[in-house]
Amino acid sequence: MIDLGRLRALHAVASYKTVLAAGQALHCTPSAVSQQLAKLERETGTTLVEKDGRGLRLTEAGQLLARHAERVLATVDEAEAALAAHRDTVTGRLTVVAFATACRALLPWALHRLASEHPQLSTGLLEANPHEGLDALHRGHVDLAVLDDWPEAPLRYPAGIAHVELGWDLVDLVVPSGHRLSGTTTLAKCRDERWIAAPVGDICHEWLMRVMPGLQPDFHVGEFETQMTLIAAGLGIAVIPRLARTALPDGARIVKLNPEPRRRVVVAWREAAAARPAIKAAEQALRASWTQASAARASRTVNAPA
Amino acid sequence: MIDLGRLRALHAVASYKTVLAAGQALHCTPSAVSQQLAKLERETGTTLVEKDGRGLRLTEAGQLLARHAERVLATVDEAEAALAAHRDTVTGRLTVVAFATACRALLPWALHRLASEHPQLSTGLLEANPHEGLDALHRGHVDLAVLDDWPEAPLRYPAGIAHVELGWDLVDLVVPSGHRLSGTTTLAKCRDERWIAAPVGDICHEWLMRVMPGLQPDFHVGEFETQMTLIAAGLGIAVIPRLARTALPDGARIVKLNPEPRRRVVVAWREAAAARPAIKAAEQALRASWTQASAARASRTVNAPA
């Protein structure tokens, strides 16, 4: 197939009328241009230029090919321009995986912000636990992952996955209103309570087992709202991250823990896609969403203290 | 600017989904394809492919560029196809230069034939003497030349000009009906006649001076028709090529010469343009036109003998 360099040479000669000028335009010697033309003629089996006095003149075939060359070069230019535009535009499709609480408390605002700031970006959301999320990210099923990373059961980030910390999510002990515990306590002192935990396999359950080995919860419930309802009904106690807590139902109250358990909330992406503007924009949106949620929690705590 | 080979590699990977298959399609090793992709990524500063299990997957930027690559490659294909079609099509513009007599006796039929057989060909005609014609051909002002080449004053064909003989045009002596000469004669015996010749500078005049050195014609007239009218009026004698002779006017008759003077009629073109189909087609048309004119002269001679 025809080589682009040859087409460029022909086009330059067609434009500048002389091999010398074409060479200057292409930043090379006229000899190089001449050789390119000669090879183009050999390769196409066509006479493209003819001598014309001191200079030369394109034959009809040469003019024909020069016109086509112009189209080809223009098309290549378009491709480059489109790629350059894509390179620094938040566009395309961005799929995010997040753990359940983040899906509820963080992602709606983040995705809304993203959509309004970047209309060309189409978004998607997948709820999954951090292990699944990391795997989905690694396999390219999603472009961004929002993960909860417990210090006592830390995640393993595969090579090629970059991550940054969004912030720390503190964990409170929630007990029925009339419960004996009050003020500040430690998890060790709660070992004999009736526990409400996440289902087996859930990372929260895994963490709890790691923090309190041998504990045998009486309830296994995934949604924190349900856990709180169970607490308010006086059936047991549970540890609940603040990000997951909306309003405290009647019949439940908070007991501070010391040391305060906490999990890291992390945003992760493939390093290969790190340069993509959509990734950076999404991370910014998540960060904004995080500070907004933190502020909301703070004001809620002030307005309705435990 | 982007290289075509890289675009081809990307397009092949986009089409065949795997570097291996793309390599087979491009008749090279997967390593070569991989390297092309890597360079394309470096050059564009964009991530175009990402690993996906055992194989790989195009990023959005990769898909974008692959789509554009398809357009580019298609445009290049069009260019090649157009050039190939042009290469073996009688098309474009063909300008012919011819000496005066050929313009009248040969070219009308030849150009007509050419136009009817090859509607895509546009033709042009320029009347000029052989020297001017050869120069115009050499300079590229015309594409084909029909020349009269007198053995006694032969043309010099510059390098790069090819020519073939179309045929020989015999020359007769034409005298007034009541003239003393009859049968067969020689030019030498006519030296003392009143001569009608072409204008000074005309190749026919040049030839006559070469054949009969020192001759001083009394009349200098370019058109042979006029010469014959002068002869019929009894004003002198002249040598007239058969190609230029239409009907013999009353008052003029032919005297055969021995040896019979003759001129070669030649078709010439630039060797650089020899491959052009229009050149060959025009030469064929001229040849057909020549045999047709010869046949017409023969029948006219039979029907109206001197």
Added chain:
DNA sequence: GTCAATCATGTAGCCAACCTACAACGTGGG
């Protein structure tokens, strides 16, 4: 008419780019 300027085009040689062969690595399936 001659001479100088201008322009294209060969040639030799250097250099960069490309491709192949081979090995190493990671992945998915039995």
Added chain:
DNA sequence: CCCACGTTGTAGGTTGGCTACATGATTGAC
């Protein structure tokens, strides 16, 4: 857990392009 599959890195040979210089041809001026 191992094997097949696919990509990617590396070394080496080859091709191809470009430069510098010389040559040939043409034009215009003195």
